[in-house]
Amino acid sequence: VLAGAGGITANATEPQKKSGWFDNAMNFGNTLVSGAKSLGQSALDLGSNAYKGAANWVNEHKADIAIGVGIAALAAATILTGGAALAVAGAVAGGAAVSAGTVATVVAGGAAVGAGANLIQQGAAIKDGKIDPATGQKKTDINFGDVAMSGVYGGALAPVGAAALGLAPAVVGVAAVGGIGVSGVNAYNNFTGNNFLTNNNPYNTKNNWSGMADIGNMGMSALPFAMKGGGDKNWFTGGKAFFGKDAMAQTGKTFQQAGQSFLNAGDKVTNFILGGNNKFPPTGMIPVPVGGGMMPTQAPNNYGPMLGKPQMGTTAVGQSGNIGNTTNNVVGGLKNEPLQSTSGASGGGQQSSKPSKGAGSQSQGKDNTQSNTSGATGKTSASADKVNEWKKNNQITGDLKDLQKRLNSPDKGNRLGAEAEVRAYEQRIKNGEIPEVQGNKAGTDFSGDEIKARTEPFANEKQAKNFFADRIKKANSQYTKQGTTGTVTIDLGTQGTIDGKIMTKDMAQKLVQQSLSKGNRGSEITEVVVIDGNGKVIYTGKGE
Amino acid sequence: MRLKCLCGNHLDNIASPNSVEHLLVSDPSKEKFQNLVDDELKENGEIDMWPEHWENAGSIVVWKCFECGRLYLDAEGDKDKVVVYKIEQYGIDPDARSPF
Numbered sequence: 001v002l003a004g005a006g007g008i009t010a011n012a013t014e015p016q017k018k019s020g021w022f023d024n025a026m027n028f029g030n031t032l033v034s035g036a037k038s039l040g041q042s043a044l045d046l047g048s049n050a051y052k053g054a055a056n057w058v059n060e061h062k063a064d065i066a067i068g069v070g071i072a073a074l075a076a077a078t079i080l081t082g083g084a085a086l087a088v089a090g091a092v093a094g095g096a097a098v099s100a101g102t103v104a105t106v107v108a109g110g111a112a113v114g115a116g117a118n119l120i121q122q123g124a125a126i127k128d129g130k131i132d133p134a135t136g137q138k139k140t141d142i143n144f145g146d147v148a149m150s151g152v153y154g155g156a157l158a159p160v161g162a163a164a165l166g167l168a169p170a171v172v173g174v175a176a177v178g179g180i181g182v183s184g185v186n187a188y189n190n191f192t193g194n195n196f197l198t199n200n201n202p203y204n205t206k207n208n209w210s211g212m213a214d215i216g217n218m219g220m221s222a223l224p225f226a227m228k229g230g231g232d233k234n235w236f237t238g239g240k241a242f243f244g245k246d247a248m249a250q251t252g253k254t255f256q257q258a259g260q261s262f263l264n265a266g267d268k269v270t271n272f273i274l275g276g277n278n279k280f281p282p283t284g285m286i287p288v289p290v291g292g293g294m295m296p297t298q299a300p301n302n303y304g305p306m307l308g309k310p311q312m313g314t315t316a317v318g319q320s321g322n323i324g325n326t327t328n329n330v331v332g333g334l335k336n337e338p339l340q341s342t343s344g345a346s347g348g349g350q351q352s353s354k355p356s357k358g359a360g361s362q363s364q365g366k367d368n369t370q371s372n373t374s375g376a377t378g379k380t381s382a383s384a385d386k387v388n389e390w391k392k393n394n395q396i397t398g399d400l401k402d403l404q405k406r407l408n409s410p411d412k413g414n415r416l417g418a419e420a421e422v423r424a425y426e427q428r429i430k431n432g433e434i435p436e437v438q439g440n441k442a443g444t445d446f447s448g449d450e451i452k453a454r455t456e457p458f459a460n461e462k463q464a465k466n467f468f469a470d471r472i473k474k475a476n477s478q479y480t481k482q483g484t485t486g487t488v489t490i491d492l493g494t495q496g497t498i499d500g501k502i503m504t505k506d507m508a509q510k511l512v513q514q515s516l517s518k519g520n521r522g523s524e525i526t527e528v529v530v531i532d533g534n535g536k537v538i539y540t541g542k543g544e
Numbered sequence: 545m546r547l548k549c550l551c552g553n554h555l556d557n558i559a560s561p562n563s564v565e566h567l568l569v570s571d572p573s574k575e576k577f578q579n580l581v582d583d584e585l586k587e588n589g590e591i592d593m594w595p596e597h598w599e600n601a602g603s604i605v606v607w608k609c610f611e612c613g614r615l616y617l618d619a620e621g622d623k624d625k626v627v628v629y630k631i632e633q634y635g636i637d638p639d640a641r642s643p644f
Binding site for chain 2: 420
């Protein structure tokens with residue numbers, strides 16, 4: 001249970017702090033999205049043209065052509081993209097710019113691998129007279145929609161894999177080795193019809209189609225989770241999408257789904273490239289296909305094709321955000337036990353008390369629930385003008401920059417707290433003092449005086465009573481920890497009303513008296529001062 | 545009390561209610577808190593010891609940075625034992641938990 005003014009909320013906001021790495025990553029992400037969209041259009045054209053013209057020619061040659069083209073595509077793509085993929089990986093790792101041409105080459109290579117693998121599968125199935133599970137008949141035709149879709153996903157996957165290789169070569173390397181190894185087994189099964197290791201009947205049972213596609217994907221990117229299809233289609237497991245009449249009939253719909261997947265994927269790729277929150281799947285695990293059973297049985301609706309969920313047979317490559325001891329303490333309510341200091345850093349459970357420098361480490365989870373126009377407009381407040389005047393006249397010292405920033409904060413509590421501070425400074429300046437703004441220095445707000453302000457009017461007397469008790473106790477606790485005593489100033493600001501009635505001296509006195517009468521809350525408090533928004537003292541004393 | 549967040553933002557609890565201060569209450573603490581409140585209500589007819597009940601139940605004061613979302617567990621306690629949490633991700637895998 002989290003109790004608080006705004007709740008523990010996590011609102012996504014645009015990163016504000018940029019770096020060279022950030023800009024490069026952003027450029028790369030944008031380039032990638034553009035490339036993916038372009039590829040999606042190409043896939044649409046390919047599918048369309050295939051049905052209109054080339055299909056007849058292919059129909060006469062079918063299996064042999066498909067296999068030959070597929071193998072050639074695989075070989076060409078491997079040669080073509082090998083260097084380019086490494087260039088992307090190296091650039092991302094080094095924070096260097098990635099050219100659009102390089103990314104496009106990787107995308108094209110990935111597309112060729114995906115399409116090639118698919119052609120081989122379909123050609124092999126026709127040549128071997130395998131049964132199409134969707135129709136119950138022997139497979140006789142190449143489904144070019146499926147070829148195109150495999151190309152689409154291969155193209156989308158490739159640069160992600162390359163980028164991942166650059167960001168975390170060790171992690172991806174582990175996945176790649178495992179994936180390629182398993183892919184080899186699957187390839188053997190697909191070509192020979194044997195059931196080596198996987199104990200599945202190739203072509204006709206679940207898992208068979210993952211094999212060859214694994215080769216393409218793993219070889220290109222080492223990220224196997226893109227193997228699942230777009231939308232509600234599962235393109236690889238079971239092979240239905242490769243042969244089925246339904247797949248043919250729904251080609252248009254599928255391409256639409258693929259387009260949406262690309263949009264989703266673009267976002268995910270951008271997040272991925274930017275590092276931070278979604279660098280790796282949520283648990284910090286990279287999926288590795290095991291026994292040809294790597295594919296999800298159904299693609300989740302809200303996951304793009306690339307950064308999918310960890311599947312069965314995953315290989316843990318790191319513990320993310322290990323907060324075990326801390327969590328136990330919290331859950332158990334054992335406040336007095338030592339709390340382990342961990343950073344909760346993602347990907348690998350790195351323990352550090354310092355923030356990561358990568359993009360995404362800043363400006364997330366912004367909570368503007370208490371914003372108002374004062375902070376949002378950027379206009380300086382009257383209090384800020386006062387501070388400027390005091391600064392000009394050398395009437396105040398300390399961290400004025402921080403104070404000015406807080407006076408214009410979009411966070412209401414932060415801003416009103418600063419304004420209460422200014423009223424306290426004003427009082428001291430009137431007394432001939434030169435107050436020091438302490439900024440983030442430890443200790444009470446002033447030597448011997450702790451300021452507690454109010455951000456909202458009181459709905460009723462009980463609420464006011466609870467507020468006084470809580471804030472006086474907080475101030476008392478502060479003095480107790482410091483080993484000192486002092487006053488607490490309760491600055492009601494413009495919120496000094498209870499159920500619409502202005503708080504009087506008697507009301508304030510009663511509230512102070514009630515607050516100090518219980519819980520030993522005033523043990524270190526010498527005096528409670530209640531003031532309004534003009535700095536006018538409403539009450540001073542300990543409730544006597 | 546003031547705290548400089550790791551992102552550089554200034555946090556304090558001068559004004560209240562604010563968006564910085566939160567209480568983390570574990571399930572056992574919640575039950576303990578309920579008992580404390582119920583006991584006082586039974587004895588006095590009203591609750592005056594809210595701050596003490598939260599504290600005695602074992603709730604943990606958590607400060608949240610309104611800029612970066614970092615959480616500081618036990619922010620008002622011993623400096624060396626404050627635990628800082630940074631946002632790791634938004635949303636979870638659909639299969640990471642039961643639907644509802």
